[in-house]
Amino acid sequence: MAGTVVFDLDGTLADTSGDLIAAANACFHARGLGALLDPVEDALIAFHGGRAMLRAGYARLPGDTILPPGAEDEDYPRLLGHYGQAIAIHTRLYPGAEAALDRLADAGHRLAVCTNKPAALAETLLRELGIRDRFAAMIGADTLPVRKPDPRPYQAAVQGAGGALGRSFLVGDTETDRKTATAAGVRVALVAFGPEGAGLARLAPEAMLRHYDDLPELAEEWLAG
Structure with a gap:
């Protein structure tokens, strides 16, 4: 499911x-x-x-x-x-990200973005990277009066994508994302390939994502049934 x-x-x-x-x-x-x-x-x-x-x-x-x-x-x-x-001069998607998005969509999952980047900049960047159409919802720092780690932006992202909170999870890279997931009552997978790397394990996420190749299988495990 x-x-x-x-x-x-x-x-x-x-x-x-x-x-x-x-x-x-x-x-x-x-x-x-x-x-x-x-x-x-x-x-x-x-x-x-x-x-x-x-x-x-x-x-x-x-x-x-x-x-x-x-x-x-x-x-x-x-x-x-x-x-x-100059929003996308040096910026690059992490390896495997785009393919993972496609595999998740092919499996029927809804996709959304919830970021503390100003919404207009986030929209521009997603378009520049060629992936805006992958996401059914995009919530930025100024979309609501509150921002992460308040759970309401996350909840709005799930709702905007047409999903259910209990059948969702967050992929992030900071303590803010860990706190957001906790506040929303959902699981979080933190990436192990960003600047802090494996050190994010100190935040005790439900999963550490070593590579985007591993995300579709994780989604199947967490969202199946």
């Missing part, structure tokens, strides 16, 4: 860290500060959001550097603007 598989986006379906960090560095360059973040070493920071990247960059400035009051609030919308203009 078919169910609903809900995906996080950044760090789960696609490695978006390079383009996210480029957007943050564009803000730093505009202030004459140079590139404060490294696209490889700081990949994990990127998946904690734009403000986290800005704060991480500011924290690396010499002690005598003076930033104007409200620098973060000024730079955050600028970061989103830079990112929206």
Whole structure:
């Protein structure tokens, strides 16, 4: 019997860290500060959001550097603007993701996205990656008044896809996704191929996903019967 598989986006379906960090560095360059973040070493920071990247960059400035009051609030919308203009330059789907989506759909499962990325940016990125049509629902950070780990965005994603909460699960890559699944009363599979890798096992997910090739079988196990 078919169910609903809900995906996080950044760090789960696609490695978006390079383009996210480029957007943050564009803000730093505009202030004459140079590139404060490294696209490889700081990949994990990127998946904690734009403000986290800005704060991480500011924290690396010499002690005598003076930033104007409200620098973060000024730079955050600028970061989103830079990112929206170059959203899929370095971003790539994780290996096997697209094939897994096709296999899940062929098995009759409904697919949805639930992300803390602003909805307009998420829609744009999914289109750029050529996979928007795979998903029956897409819930972003600003679709509802609340965002993950509140369970309501997840619930809205399942409902929007025409599914039932009790026959659904989440695929994610962060503690936020773990907490979202717990709050919604569903299982979560955390990916072992993102920046944190196997270290996510510390969050005690119901499954660690080593490769997208393993997802259709997991869905069959969790959603069958």
